[in-house]
Amino acid sequence: MNNIKNTAINLSSFFVTSLIALYLYYFLVKIGTEELLGLFNIQYIFIIIFSQLGTFGVHYSILRQASIKNSNYENFDNLISGLFLVLINSIIVSFFASLFFGNFPNLIFFKFSNIVYPIILFALNKCIYYFLNGKEKYLRMAFASPVRMATYLITINYLYQASNITNNIYIAFLIGELVVFLYQLTICVNLLKFNTDFHATYDFIKIHLRYGKDAFLTSFLSDVNLKIDLITISYILGSKFVGLYSFTSALGEGYIGLLTVVRTISTPKLNELLENQEEFKRYKKSIFFISYSIAITAGLSILIISKFFGNSISFLSDINTSGYTSLLIIIFGFMLISYCFAFEHILLQLGLPKDHTKCLLTLFFVNIFLNVILINLISLNGAALATIISYSIYFLTINNRVKKLLNNSFIKSI
Secondary structure, three states, X not given: OHHHHHHHHHHHHHHHHHHHHHHHHHHHHHHOOHHHHHHHHHHHHHHHHHHHHHHOOHHHHHHHHHHHOOOHHHHHHHHHHHHHHHHHHHHHHHHHHHHHHHHOXXXXXXXXXXXXXXXXXXXXXXXXXXXXXHOOOHHHHOOHHHHHHXXXXXXXXXXXXXXXXXXXXXXXXXXXXXXXXXXHHHHHHHHOOOOOOHHHHHHHHHHHHHHHHHHHHHHHHHHHHOOHHHHHHHHHOOHHHHHHHHHHHHHHHHHHHHHHHHHHHHHHHHHHHXXXXXXXXXXXXXXXXXXXXXXXXXXXXXXXXXXXXXOOOHHHHHHHHHHHHHHHHHHHHHHHOHHHHHHOOHHHHOOOHHHHHHHHHHHHHHHHHHHHHHHHHHHHHHHHHHHHHHHHHHHHHHHHHHHHHHOOOOOOOO
């Protein structure tokens, strides 16, 4: 019952955040152009990527320790040591990135130094969020993402009324991350108790560094792979086309978010099931049915609403005018391979994180290669097609590795 409740809370948070984000995209186009939306998304992508470099996988270590440590003293040492590491690393990463982009300003469409503080805050917020996840504070942490997106929207509206928004859009990220940081800290107050034993804090620092080192590349690639299409579009076609593709990208990521709900249910059971061929075969059939039921229902709903009601729903109108074909490719493509998302973390469950990372690296390089080729050939539709082909190859790579190790397969003989 708790699993159903927690899933419902997460889905509700995800749904509300997505609606606010879509309206924010519409509002940016309404007050400016697709180019303003593109500029917003490019800066947001850079914040996500460089905050991942800043966290260095430490957030996964914080999550793990939070789930097994119970005393408020241990909670304090766990969180404070993690935040200390991430703060120092984020400052170092931001410093060198600012130097680099300061010397090569033509590589990006904005001043990198403007997003340094949002990067640092985003990285710290990620650590606190994962700490709360480990302490199972699902209801209160569910507000973090909607609060972030709503603060972005409110701040952008204020900036539009008061100043030149194009040059000051980074302020929305700064205020949004600061609000989320303060909100999450208030939740943590009752879970922490100041500890004067700094040896314990030092022990946690060593734990976080060891664990983070192994988890970093997987975490980084997981986030970056979903943004490669937008990054490539920005360099080949420019920020205006990023804006045009942003609605398609947002709906596509939302669709993937729904598909990964099945993964949350299936992943903990995989170890036990893989030991019994017949049970695994039966389980695959049930996951096959659940996955495609969700994928077909949600996918067709997105396409029908976008096509027939898009012009009535103001923030969806840009889909019909500029990106419906690319949306069709994204939705039908992910619909075909939706079943595979349930088994995405199968190598991690088998205790093979390095093998999982190799598969993510395959996805990363194939994704970049195909995006560069296909965007040049068929513009935005090429980005959508490159994403689908890349993820199909990714799942085949995972399946082939599982087949070699266990003489079993999650794709064959469903």
